[in-house]
Amino acid sequence: MRSKIKHEEIPDKDGRNATFLKRTKGLKKKANELSILCGVDIGLVIHKKEQSNAVLWPSPESFWSRLQEFMEFRNEERKRRMTTHEGLMKQMVQGEMENLEKLKKAIQLKESRQLVMKSMQTDSFNGFGIDQLNAMNSFADHMIKKLQQRDNELNEDEH
Template identity: 25%
Template sequence: MMARKKVKLAYITNDGARKACFRKRKKGLLKKVSELSTLCDVNACAIIYGPYDTEPEVWPSPDGVQRVLAQFKSMPETEQSKKMFDQVTYLSQRIGKAQEQVKNQTKENREKDVKHVMFQSLSGKSLQGLMLMDLQDLTWTIDQYLEQVHSRMKNFKEALKNENQEQGATAAADRPMDNVTP
């Protein structure tokens, strides 16, 4: 089965396509609510107000929705709002995630800039004009590269040593045994 490509979440300007998409998504959402209720044995309901319907669509039935809402309203208010969040909370979470992404991208850009300065300095460009923080980051980056080089050299030496030992053992096994007496 092929994976679907990621859908760009944007308003669908074509009326027919938007209406068809709404119908399909609504059907899929109601199916998911039904599956969740059945598979996990939870009380669930759905109320969907659509621009193309005069009445809201409810699942499983108007009475079923009333039962779930009554059960929800009978809970203490602290329990009701425990896992609930509104648009402000949702947007706050999204902003937090976006800020984290910006922070990570800024760090990645900084690392690339420092690597660029390092490689330029290897080709003879002067380091004058760099601030102390830039020089500290450059030192750290160089140390990281040196650790990688030392690690690769160590691994290469060990692999070469193992290969030489294997060749020595193979050569000894291949030598004819001249002095063996039966």
């Protein structure tokens, strides 16, 4: 039966080096299995404190190549997805301006319709200003277009 290992630095230098070599070998083996089974690129850096000889796995060339690909991917992905606050605000303002224009047109049409109804009730255009007459004209143009569209739809259905 195995004894549990305390997770603290091994005080004996030889024991620490032996554990380092065994665990490094096991870590490389697991990284290789993960790479093969899942089809992913893996790079490991294993560095001992106070030493300048880092272990780069699978090889220094492959490690640096994979690291470079990862760093380039991250920049490209970040640039592709990045939306600056200013750009986002411009998009929102533009959308709201378009909505505002649509609402203004809808209100103008309703007001124009009311003016036309009022003129039909009184059977007179007396008392209307030039702006109100222009609004009624716009409404009439809008209604003519809608009637033409409907006429075209009905003619298409017959054919």
